[in-house]
Amino acid sequence: MTPRLTFDSVTGVRGGRTLFEGVSFDLAPGDALHVSGANGAGKSSLLRIAAGLLKPKAGAVTAQGQVALADERIALDLELPLGKALGYWASIDAGELSFALAGTGLTELAQVPVRMLSTGQRKRAALARMKASHGHIWLLDEPANGLDADGVTMLEGVIARQRARGGIVVVATHQPLDMPEAQRLAL
């Protein structure tokens, strides 16, 4: 299946307040979208609508292919060692744990409980979960938060590889991120 993510004049509403109206874009394999906007502009809501977790107030959303989401919540068991916590999702997604950890700088931390990880390490762990998921459409919410310079470079590399593999990446962030030829959307 060819992954594709299309928004057709989508209106997003949160708690009765209209966040954005008439948002349209069309992402084909290899495409990326950089969603920017002030705090509370609706970046996270846009990702949740793309993930199918939130219904758009108006407009149509079409997502072809397996979606993978990394939002502000880590979705890993805090008490478990990182390797086991990631292994849970790898087992559900039939993914490879070693592949997920490779290149994220986490290989030595596999035995460390998730609750002991720093903010940046948790962001890396969420990225490892995305890598293991075999998702075609990646939805990343502030993936660079708490990452050091090396981490941001690593993130840009992982995003580039996902695009090169024919995946789609949507990044919602207020930070600059090097994504060549990415479409831009300002909310």
Next chain:
Amino acid sequence: MSTFVAILTRDLRFNAARMALPVAFFLLVATLYPFAVGPDAALLGRTGAGIAWVAALLAALLPVERLIAPDAAAGMLDQYAVRGISEELAAAAKLLAHWLAFAPALMLACVPAAALLALDGRALLQLELGLLLGTPGLAALGLMTAALTASERGGAALTGLVMLPLAVPLLIFGAGGGLKLLAATSLLLVAIAPFAAGAAIRAARS
């Protein structure tokens, strides 16, 4: 199916680790009751099974708060959803994991509790049979309540207020010895629980 087993295994491990407290609570009530009403074996034997049921009901309440809310807050449930795993499937796995962690431990604890409450062998057998049939219904009620109150602040207090009145039929049929009606009630609750809990999880997203 493998997804169901994966969720079941994870939840069972977490639930089992937290089971000591409700069981200790159940045994504590069984210990306190003879102190309160006196050591009259005839009185204890007549009322003991009823007290065991009330204690079981209250003990069943303790793990409810941790069934859904932590997974909802940690984003686990959303992660299931984006993978196309239905809320109903996750809820069914959670129901089975909750029952497996809770019911056998409680039924085992009934043996020392029966001694404390001066229940004879026949009464103990009746109690165990009742709990075997009734605990699936209790677990189902617990799961539905957990899903309904997961996004509410003060969920703990609300949990009891929502769940205990709904457990009245189970209590009446269980303590009263109406085993067929108890089984029917339990079956009904188990049948609707994954759907009700699934709908509640979805509704909490918007």
